[in-house]
Amino acid sequence: VSIREVAKKSGVSIATVSRVLNNYPDVSDETRRRVLEAAREIDYTPTQAARTLVTKRSWVIGVILFTGLDHPDIQHPFFQEVLAGLKHGVGAAGYDLLLFANEADSDGAGRQSYLTRTRHHHLDGVAVMGVSARDPMVRELARSPVACVAVDIDLVGPRTGYVMSDNVGGAARAVRHLFELGHQRIALIGGPTETRPGADRLLGYRKELDTLDLEYSPAYVQIGDFYPQSGEDAMRALLALPEPPTAVFAASDLMAVGAVGAAREHGLSVPEDLAVVGFDDVQIAALGQPPLTTIRQDKVALGLRAAESLVEMIDDPKATPPALTVPVELVVRESCGSRVRVLQRGDARG
């Protein structure tokens, strides 16, 4: 009964009120003024549910993010920043974000598929991160006609695209930096190869080794899971080698931190005895000891691009899904023994 109140108060029909509220041009100035005033006076707010029901638009975008309490992606600083960018991007266009809850229902019934839930909420689009491209529910979503963009996952479909960092280029850049500093025995602590970033950073590593005419040794490649403990384990394995590396490129800052810890525990100091470069440039990279040289991903841009693409696809049903790659940047700090220190705006800050 709410648009009705406004109608009554301003002495017009509800249809006219609706016109005014939706900025239709064919309303007289005087009428428009009266309606707006009445609406303000009674503090009227249109109900989204009713609008959604008729327009089939909810102005809400879903976000898929693994949030198990054990290894919650939502706690990984990387996703956090992407989320901030995403929120800004969609927010500027008038959308809100709905976090998909991944837990089992209280009634024991497992959660429903992403697609089902997307329809349930009439979501206008969905952003996907931190899940596997091979997950059946993700695939179902990608095949469906809902606008969808993945971050750092090579998901494609009729209305599904992705944005990701230049992982290959970034990895190559890291290796080259190490080489330029005089290192020849450069190891990799990689990410899971079934993830696109994991695979691409390995690819970049190998490619650059090739370019540099350095020998590729499988023993120098240890695979972790992007989290600190795995970096520590990987480093121990590398240190146990008959001829340990003098430099390590870790495919995530968190693993790099773990590696530094293992090296230190082994009596080595970084960067004197071992050079380390990470990937991501999350907060801890600048704050740790030593401050980590790393490949910075523009995480906020990733989120922003995803948001833009989403909005574009929503507005234009036949827009081409994105396949964007966002540039990365080498940030030289102190974990490689370089004397150069690049102070970046925002470093060592919240």
Add this chain to the structure above:
Amino acid sequence: VSIREVAKKSGVSIATVSRVLNNYPDVSDETRRRVLEAAREIDYTPTQAARTLVTKRSWVIGVILFTGLDHPDIQHPFFQEVLAGLKHGVGAAGYDLLLFANEADSDGAGRQSYLTRTRHHHLDGVAVMGVSARDPMVRELARSPVACVAVDIDLVGPRTGYVMSDNVGGAARAVRHLFELGHQRIALIGGPTETRPGADRLLGYRKELDTLDLEYSPAYVQIGDFYPQSGEDAMRALLALPEPPTAVFAASDLMAVGAVGAAREHGLSVPEDLAVVGFDDVQIAALGQPPLTTIRQDKVALGLRAAESLVEMIDDPKATPPALTVPVELVVRESCGSRVRVLQRGDARG
């Protein structure tokens, strides 16, 4: 036209379909079976918007979180974990989470008030964090009849309550730990006193000084903003004192990390020359160098408790709003020179 399909397919009226879908008891087993099967066959999903319209329940809970791109709370590891707990708690009860976007609208019109937006989306409740209790929009929400719980903010109202960590006790515990280690000149790097955690941690600090019969010196109290840079600045100021402290309690881990950096820069080493204890136990505390002794907040529990309270208030309109305090715990690592090392499950991990 969708519940109708199910009705047609199963040969009953839409009312009956609705009954089945909502688990009403007064439906024959046979009918129930047929309806359920039909629904499954055509992959039917009820539309939330339509339900919301009639039941006035959206099964969505809003989350207010400052997310400016500059100092986004969403990036603060503390809020992140609380959010994870919150998501789990509400998810288990069948709710989803809507992130309020705080940006200006594209059309230039400023965002509407939290209350307005709550009504717009027909939210069943809202969780509030990272904002000031004095913010007019927050107060408006607190006064309103919407179920509302704040985390680490002492918001109260007819239907709004809060959950927070035992900040006073935690601060006192930190000071006592330092004292037990032999320190007498204990400084505080506090948080903004207009925030409840800032004020309470200062209170706990003073109280414990009193209990311990240590003299309180205003010069030993520096106020920061919970972020690293302010900790660094505060530490410099303390170090410039004629008689600098031998120990520092920082009201956040991030500030503690900043303080350690400043001390190191000043030629001091931690813990040999200066003992530091932080507050929060965010990821970086365990991973930093040296690993930080800190007061651990059970952030996930904070979120979980908030979720429970919210659900309770939603279910029972006359439930009393919560005023919970969650216990904290001293985690001894290496920044205070203690030999004891408590290994906590999950330390140094993702």
Add this chain to the structure above:
DNA sequence: TTGTAAGCGTTATCAG
């Protein structure tokens, strides 16, 4: 145990 029908608060179509 089941069906009919009246809304819920909007938008959109069609006259006027």
Add this chain to the structure above:
DNA sequence: CTGATAACGCTTACAA
């Protein structure tokens, strides 16, 4: 330029 009125998809009396 404005007003009736029929949807939108569902829940819920009220009857049967």
